Amino acid sequence: MFKRAILTAAAPLALLAAQSEARDLGTLTVTAENDFVANQDRHYTNGLRAAYVTGEVRGTSLERRLGGYGATLRRSFAVAQQIYTPKDYFTDTPDPDDHPYAGYLFAEAGLLAEKNGRFDLFTLELGVVGPAALGEETQNWFHERRNYMLAEGWDHQLPNEVAVNLSYDWKGRPWAEGRMGPLEAEFTPVAGASLGNVAVNARAGGMVRLGSNLRPNFGPARIRPSLTGSGHFSRGVSWFLFAGAEARAVAHDIFLDGSLVQDSASTDKNPLVGDLQAGAVMELGRVQLSWTYVARTERYEAQDDPDGYGGFSVGVKF
Numbered sequence: 001m002f003k004r005a006i007l008t009a010a011a012p013l014a015l016l017a018a019q020s021e022a023r024d025l026g027t028l029t030v031t032a033e034n035d036f037v038a039n040q041d042r043h044y045t046n047g048l049r050a051a052y053v054t055g056e057v058r059g060t061s062l063e064r065r066l067g068g069y070g071a072t073l074r075r076s077f078a079v080a081q082q083i084y085t086p087k088d089y090f091t092d093t094p095d096p097d098d099h100p101y102a103g104y105l106f107a108e109a110g111l112l113a114e115k116n117g118r119f120d121l122f123t124l125e126l127g128v129v130g131p132a133a134l135g136e137e138t139q140n141w142f143h144e145r146r147n148y149m150l151a152e153g154w155d156h157q158l159p160n161e162v163a164v165n166l167s168y169d170w171k172g173r174p175w176a177e178g179r180m181g182p183l184e185a186e187f188t189p190v191a192g193a194s195l196g197n198v199a200v201n202a203r204a205g206g207m208v209r210l211g212s213n214l215r216p217n218f219g220p221a222r223i224r225p226s227l228t229g230s231g232h233f234s235r236g237v238s239w240f241l242f243a244g245a246e247a248r249a250v251a252h253d254i255f256l257d258g259s260l261v262q263d264s265a266s267t268d269k270n271p272l273v274g275d276l277q278a279g280a281v282m283e284l285g286r287v288q289l290s291w292t293y294v295a296r297t298e299r300y301e302a303q304d305d306p307d308g309y310g311g312f313s314v315g316v317k318f
């Protein structure tokens with residue numbers, strides 16, 4: 001009788017735990033990118049992003065139309081900052097052929113649609129490029145605390161300009177799936193495009209994943225223009241290694257072309273840019289950890305060698 005009483009009392013708690021486990025929780029992800037790991041301090045030199053992806057939502061009629069019939073919808077919200085500098089930041093008169101100084105501070109609102117292993121991500125960015133983005137303050141604050149030399153040419157950064165950009169990213173269903181001994185493997189295609197006064201480009205590529213208990217995934221959280229991740233992941237225990245490549249046809253890049261509406265520093269960009277990336281992801285229940293290294297081809301004509309940087313993200317489900 002005592003055992004039966006214990007089981008009766010525990011049943012509601014077990015049901016509550018099961019319902020909690022079944023809920024589609026929101027995810028908070030913090031991402032940091034820096035070129036320190038490549039022994040560099042130039043061009044795209046630092047990025048920070050905090051993002052929240054909701055659990056499943058019914059969506060408005062427009063969101064359901066964008067996501068497609070039967071898709072699982074989630075909303076995303078983020079704030080981020082990116083910092084760009086020339087290769088030679090020790091002079092207060094930057095080389096006009098070098099990469100301009102620029103800071104970019106922005107907010108994002110997005111819609112993530114998932115259906116049968118396919119993902120669609122629609123994103124609107126609103127922010128500011130220029131001194132109001134606090135790129136100088138952020139970089140030199142960090143340099144002071146690390147006893148690095150300060151960047152001297154921020155007086156020549158791009159002027160303040162309101163930034164508006166729309167982006168679409170697509171990750172298709174796996175084109176190839178298989179096993180390598182006890183491990184699962186897959187290849188998935190990716191593509192996307194951006195339109196606005198910050199960036200106008202089209203991109204395509206693919207990603208290979210190798211690991212344990214692979215589940216549909218947009219990949220680790222990243223900051224554009226890289227192979228982007230959604231910030232959403234499924235609960236459970238899994239890990240995977242990944243490698244990806246992406247080519248971008250670039251019509252406009254404010255960080256190289258300069259302002260569309262004001263006189264500003266600029267340099268001649270390359271119209272085609274490629275990224276190679278590789279890294280690892282570990283998912284432990286409600287926590288996801290990821291590390292990525294990116295190698296990027298020359299973005300402008302006077303650039304004499306490729307760039308590299310690393311990215312680390314931590315995601316937690318609530």
